Amino acid sequence: MNRLAGKVTMVTGAGRGIGAAIALAFAREGASVALAELDIETARATAERIRQETGADVLTVATDVTQSASVKEAVQQTQAQFGPLDVLVNNAGINVFCDPLTMTDDDWRRCFAVDLDGVWNGCRAVLPGMVERGRGSIVNIASTHSFKIIPGCFPYPVAKHGVIGLTRALGIEYAPDNVRVNAIAPGYIETQLTLDWWDSQADPKAARQATLDLQPMKRIGQPQEVAMTAVFLASDEAPFINASCITVDGGRSALYHD
Numbered sequence: 327m328n329r330l331a332g333k334v335t336m337v338t339g340a341g342r343g344i345g346a347a348i349a350l351a352f353a354r355e356g357a358s359v360a361l362a363e364l365d366i367e368t369a370r371a372t373a374e375r376i377r378q379e380t381g382a383d384v385l386t387v388a389t390d391v392t393q394s395a396s397v398k399e400a401v402q403q404t405q406a407q408f409g410p411l412d413v414l415v416n417n418a419g420i421n422v423f424c425d426p427l428t429m430t431d432d433d434w435r436r437c438f439a440v441d442l443d444g445v446w447n448g449c450r451a452v453l454p455g456m457v458e459r460g461r462g463s464i465v466n467i468a469s470t471h472s473f474k475i476i477p478g479c480f481p482y483p484v485a486k487h488g489v490i491g492l493t494r495a496l497g498i499e500y501a502p503d504n505v506r507v508n509a510i511a512p513g514y515i516e517t518q519l520t521l522d523w524w525d526s527q528a529d530p531k532a533a534r535q536a537t538l539d540l541q542p543m544k545r546i547g548q549p550q551e552v553a554m555t556a557v558f559l560a561s562d563e564a565p566f567i568n569a570s571c572i573t574v575d576g577g578r579s580a581l582y583h584d
Contacts (some may be wrong), residue, residue, distance in 0.1 A: 330560045331356030334408040338391050339418030339446055341368030343517035344467060347549035348556045350413055355557055360404035362389035368382050391444030401451045410455055413560040416448040417467040423479045433492035435482055441485035449496055457503045463560045468509040468571060470579045490571055497569025502556045507567040508559045513575025514546035540584065543576040
C-alpha cells in the first residue's frame with residue numbers, strides 16, 4: 327500500500343477492463359487518479375466503485391484520445407484538480423481486425439487514430455510539464471501483438487508495433503530529463519472484450535477451452551495482474567527501467583510452437 331502516495335496520475339480508457347483495474351490499483355496505492363474516458367458514464371460508475379473501495383480522490387474527465395485538444399484539456403483538468411501530473415497511463419485502445427485487401431480506409435484510420443495516435447497525443451500532452459519538473463513516468467499499454475502476429479488481426483498489430491517504437495524513442499529522448507517511458511504488453515487477459523468474443527462463437531465453452539489450452543499456465547491473465555505491473559513501472563521502485571516493455575502473458579509469447 328501507498329507505493330504511489332502523493333502521485334497525480336491519469337489513465338486513459340479507464341472505464342472498464344484493464345484501464346479500470348489500473349485506476350483501482352493506483353487508488354489503492356495512494357495516488358490521486360483521473361479516469362480519462364470517451365464513455366464518461368462508464369467512467370463515472372467505475373470512479374464511484376473506486377471511491378467506495380478505497381476512499382481515494384478520483385476525477386472523471388470526458389476524453390477522446392484521437393483528438394489532441396481533448397487530451398490536453400483532460401490533462402489540464404487533472405492538474406487543476408490535483409496538481410502537476412506525475413504518471414500517465416495510455417491504455418485506451420480498440421480492436422480492429424480485418425482482411426488486408428478488403429479493409430477500408432476508414433478501418434485503417436480508426437485503428438491508428440486510437441491505438442497509435444491516441445498514445446502519442448497523451449505523451450505529447452504531458453511531456454512538457456514532466457520535462458520542466460525533471461520527473462515523470464509514462465506507461466503505454468501495448469500488446470503481445472506488438473511483436474507477434476496472429477493471422478486475421480490486421481492492422482491492429484501494425485499500430486501496436488508502432489506503440490513499442492514510440493515508447494523506445496521517447497524513452498531515450500527524454501531520459502536526460504528523468505522522464506521514463508515504458509510499455510506493458512498484455513497477452514490474453516480476461517476482460518469483457520475477451521468474454522464477448524468467446525460468447526460470439528458457435529460453442530462459447532469450447533472457444534474458451536481452446537484459448538486456455540494455448541496457454542503455458544493453462545489460464546489467461548486477470549486485469550489486476552496487468553495493473554500491478556503498471557503500479558511498479560509508475561512507482562519509485564523502477565527508477566532505472568526506461569524505454570522497455572514488460573510482457574504479461576504467462577509465457578505464451580516465448581513458446582516456439584504448440
